Amino acid sequence: MKITEETVSHVARLARLAMPEAERSLLAPQLNDILEYAASLQQVDLEGVPPTSHPFEQTNVLREDEVRPSLSRDAALANAPETEDGQVRVPAVLEGGGGA
């Protein structure tokens, strides 16, 4: 279960996080320590124990899908880094592809 810089690199890609070499080499041994510590969980018999995803039993909360007032377009776009014609503008989705 050795975490190498390559592992960090792979996981960082999954998380859409660019990671410079210096950070990868810092993180790899630290993650190793943390996961080795977490390996204590492997030593316990957990066969048949139901997982807890949430402290209390809850069910989905649903409401009627009714039109109601919400944020104005201006308010919703106020924090966007780039907008155009009342919409969020982003770089090309496909590398080397057409416009946004």
Add this chain to the structure above:
Amino acid sequence: MKLNSVKEILASVHKGETTAADWAKASLDAVRKVDGELEAFLTVDEDAALSRAKATTTGQGVLAGVPYALKDNICTQGMLTTAASRILENYIPPYNATVANLLNDAGGVLIGKTNLDEFAMGSTTETSAFKKTKNPYAKGRVPGGSSGGSAAAVAAGIVPFALGSDTGGSIRQPAAFCGVFGLKPTYGRVSRYGLIAFASSLDQIGPFTNTAEDAAIVMNAISGYDKYDSTSAKVEREDFTQDLELGVKGLRIGIVRNLPEEGLNPAVKQAVDAAIRKLEGEGATVVEVDLPHSEYAVATYYLIAPAEASSNLSRYDGVRFGRRAEAKSMIDMFEQSRSQGFGMEVKRRIIIGTYALSSGYYDAYYKRAQQMRTLIRRDYEQAFEQCDVILMPTTPTTAFPFGEKSDDPLAMYLNDIYTIPANLAGIPGASVPCGFVDGLPVGLQVLAKPFAERTILRVAHAYEQVRDFSWPQPELGVAE
């Protein structure tokens, strides 16, 4: 004008001796006097505070005229909310968190937003992208975290109360380190609508105050079902002050047999044991309880919390809000925005969490952690069949010097050993100052079963009436 008692400020405003504006001015003066060095606040909006104070009419609302601060991961409409992260350094929320609305409605006056570990990830407030908040009792030491700014602001006498959030101890631990009262309510008791999410099955908002009674007053304002928070608990509203004076006669105090004591400072243990004896002297009985899975709590937490965080933080992609890096393609823009916007601790947790959730490791890590969480939760359920509260130290040590643990994440995480289980089990817990070791505060942790905050407040209040250690003046604070 001493800013250390919600109760006294309320009484004074109610009688017309003072006004909301007087208190807001006093609090803003305190910021100017102390915060240059303390660095508890990220944003202070004087004009907003003063106009809010003027609009507050005497005696209206359960917090009428009381100045307060909010941890900067709680959204405030029109006011910068950064989560102490570069990725949100210019974020101005278009809406208020439910707690911000409730405190407004109750007549509270927001003074400013307090520093925290970036996205509430940390135990020292050192991972903030902006400031190093000092411990008011020793400026070379950390205030604890992640709600270090809120704890320090109350301890220094700048505001009589502040809100924080607690995912693995982030209210109780800084409360212990700064010598104030801090309460993490039951999961679901206080709405988290507008709280910037860290780990959604663990996060809970709660108050910092100087006394249990003040915390009860604040809880009356902020708790209750909220239709905007789908995890909000549907329980009746209650008066949290109602049991304060009942005393502890006949109450059963649970102390934990075989509590993990690795790294526990003997002087901290002594202070906590002395507090337990005080309560015994007041008529409580002590019983021993078992929490057999305690030793696995930290491992369990540091898989579950990063896993949830890695998912929650996927929203910071530079598209709709937050920092955006210049890049030619969309994917590049995501990767660079996140890389430039997040600090190391946040990256570390995103990587751990993504790893634990990734194909091939999910069963070995994330699922096993969730199964262990079930056993830890059951430990507490069984323990609370034999006792009304469980008492233990809040932290293994007192506040440590800046930088001491920041290069060793695992050592830092182990500092959370006593606070993490309450979040995993969803139960309420508080930290009450119970002494000083070498001039640094020690916290007594009081835990109870779900929705038994009143029992916690009752025990804490009873203890506050009989505690008799000498209490030094903070090094950084408003002089008396």
